[in-house]
Amino acid sequence: MFENIREDWRANDSTWTRHGFWVLTVYRFGRWRYGIKSRLLRMPLSFLYKLLKFFADSVLGMEMPCETVIGRRLVIEHTGGIVISGDAIFGDDCVLRNGVTVGLRNRSFRGSPRIGARVDIGTGAKLLGPIVIGDDVAIGANAVVLCDVPSNSIAVGVPARVLPRKPVAVAEVVQ
Numbered sequence: 001m002f003e004n005i006r007e008d009w010r011a012n013d014s015t016w017t018r019h020g021f022w023v024l025t026v027y028r029f030g031r032w033r034y035g036i037k038s039r040l041l042r043m044p045l046s047f048l049y050k051l052l053k054f055f056a057d058s059v060l061g062m063e064m065p066c067e068t069v070i071g072r073r074l075v076i077e078h079t080g081g082i083v084i085s086g087d088a089i090f091g092d093d094c095v096l097r098n099g100v101t102v103g104l105r106n107r108s109f110r111g112s113p114r115i116g117a118r119v120d121i122g123t124g125a126k127l128l129g130p131i132v133i134g135d136d137v138a139i140g141a142n143a144v145v146l147c148d149v150p151s152n153s154i155a156v157g158v159p160a161r162v163l164p165r166k167p168v169a170v171a172e173v174v175q
Contacts, residue, residue: 001032004072011073011093019060020076020096026052030066071117078123091117091135098123105129105146116151138165 005028012021029052033045049066057063062079064070067086074090076082078098085103087110100121103112111130115121119133122141127133134151145160154163 001028004028007073011075018076019062019079020074023056023060023062023064023076023079024070024074026056027064027066027068027070034066085112087112089114091115091119093118095120097121097125097141100124101126101128103128113145136165 005025008021008024008028012018012024015021026049030049033042033049036042036045053065060079062076062082062084064082064084065086068084069089071090071092071094073093075095077095080098081100082096082098083101083103087104088102089112094115094117100123102115102121104110105128109129113127113129113131113133115127115133116135116137118135119137119139121127121139122143124142125139125145126143127139127145129146131145132148133139133145134149134153136152137149138154139145139149139160140154140156142158143155143160144158145155147160147162149155149160149162152165154165155161156163
C-alpha cells in the first residue's frame, strides 16, 4: 500500500493539495484493509474506510470503490463528477479528467470496461459496458465509447469512432 501511495504522490506532482491524490489514498487504504485476516482488526478499519469514502464521494466529487482494480501511478487531473464502477479495471499510468464515467452500460447486465496501460481519458468521456480499451489509447473529451478500442488508437465522438494514432514525427533541428 505505501509503495503505491508513494508512486501516486510522485505521479500527482508531489503536491498534497491535489484532490486526485487523496481519492487514490482512500482507495489504496480500502484495498489494503481487505488483506487483514482478523475480522476483529478489519472491522474498525472498514468503518474508517467508509467514513473516508463518504468524504471522497461528497467533498472531492469522485466515486471510486475499493473493488475497482487500479494499476500504478493513476493521475486524476480534476475530481469533479468522476464515477468509476467497482467492476472496472485500469492498467498502469492512466490519466482521468473531470466528468468521466467508467461503468455498466445497463443495470441489468454486469460488465465494466477493462482499460489498458497509458490510456488518457478526456473530460466528460463515458466508457460503458464490457469493453476492452487497449494500451496507449486516447479517449477524446465527451466521447461515448461503447465498443472495444485497439491499442495505439484514438476514440472520439458520440458514439465514439475509433481512429488509428498517427506516429509522432521528430522535428529536425535547423541550425
